[in-house]
Amino acid sequence: MSSLELRGITVRYGRFTAVENVDLLVPEGTVTGLVGGSGSGKSTLGRAVVGLAPTQSGRVLVDGTEVARRRGRSPVQLVFQNSYASLDPRMTVGASVAEALSGGAPGRRAPARERRAARDAEVARYLELVGIDPARGARTPDALSGGQRQRVALARALAARPAVLIADEITSALDVSVQGAVLNLLRRLQRELGFAMLFISHNLAVVRYLCDQVAVMDGGQLVERGPTGRVLEHPEHPVTRDLISCVPDLALAEEAS
Numbered sequence: 001m002s003s004l005e006l007r008g009i010t011v012r013y014g015r016f017t018a019v020e021n022v023d024l025l026v027p028e029g030t031v032t033g034l035v036g037g038s039g040s041g042k043s044t045l046g047r048a049v050v051g052l053a054p055t056q057s058g059r060v061l062v063d064g065t066e067v068a069r070r071r072g073r074s075p076v077q078l079v080f081q082n083s084y085a086s087l088d089p090r091m092t093v094g095a096s097v098a099e100a101l102s103g104g105a106p107g108r109r110a111p112a113r114e115r116r117a118a119r120d121a122e123v124a125r126y127l128e129l130v131g132i133d134p135a136r137g138a139r140t141p142d143a144l145s146g147g148q149r150q151r152v153a154l155a156r157a158l159a160a161r162p163a164v165l166i167a168d169e170i171t172s173a174l175d176v177s178v179q180g181a182v183l184n185l186l187r188r189l190q191r192e193l194g195f196a197m198l199f200i201s202h203n204l205a206v207v208r209y210l211c212d213q214v215a216v217m218d219g220g221q222l223v224e225r226g227p228t229g230r231v232l233e234h235p236e237h238p239v240t241r242d243l244i245s246c247v248p249d250l251a252l253a254e255e256a257s
């Protein structure tokens with residue numbers, strides 16, 4: 001089980017401050033939903049965690065150790081809304097997953113044939129884990145549906161054995177019928193593998209389903225955070241109330257409580 005801690009993260013695009021002094025803890029093996037209006041800074045914060053945003057100041061810690069000081073592969077993986085952005089269009093999806101594998105037996109000294117067989121078995125294992133027939137590993141991303149591509153993007157992220165997964169609107173480009181399947185899969189894998197997850201979404205119903213805690217952003221700042229039930233049923237900040245009032249079922253739940 002792993003945890004993610006952000007301390008004083010500030011991100012600027014030129015003179016514009018997109019994220020300001022954000023502190024956030026995603027406790028061991030739990031899921032925090034990051035919500036907020038369009039342009040509030042959610043994606044920028046997610047990208048800052050993996051070093052893809054121009055972070056001005058702040059620290060990212062995984063299991064109490066600063067990520068920038070760790071050696072080797074990053075313990076944090078990011079999956080985007082656009083699965084095309086996560087996968088190289090020229091590579092087979094099997095090769096994309098293989099590239100992300102975090103290594104392991106057999107060692108460098110093993111014969112090439114043995115190493116290749118072990119790698120292929122690992123790739124098949126990750127594709128199966130996300131419900132993709134390993135035979136599809138020989139295809140390129142354009143030969144898959146959006147839902148299948150997003151599953152492969154997830155397999156690729158998990159193949160790196162992340163301690164932390166940042167999921168940025170990963171189902172919003174999918175049909176509603178496929179969204180449910182991908183969310184169920186994500187919830188099952190998160191529980192089984194025990195990684196901490198920052199789940200960025202504008203869909204509060206999905207956040208209620210998946211997240212232990214919710215953090216609300218507005219204008220680059222965190223304005224409210226707490227256990228999901230408390231935040232969604234008894235919101236304290238006007239921004240949170242506004243977000244909830246846009247979702248009829250959640251608004252009714254709040255009125256009833």
Ligand SMILES: Nc1ncnc2c1ncn2[C@@H]1O[C@H](COP(=O)(O)OP(=O)(O)OP(=O)(O)O)[C@@H](O)[C@H]1O
Pocket residue numbers: 013016018036037038039040041042043044045202
């Ligand atoms: N590369 C960039 N250069 C300049 N400004 C940017 C860049 N990326 C984002 N911004 C600005 O930073 C602010 C936060 O954007 P961000 O994408 O993080 O918001 P968001 O909460 O994820 O929004 P959405 O829900 O619409 O995706 C916005 O005002 C946006 O225009």
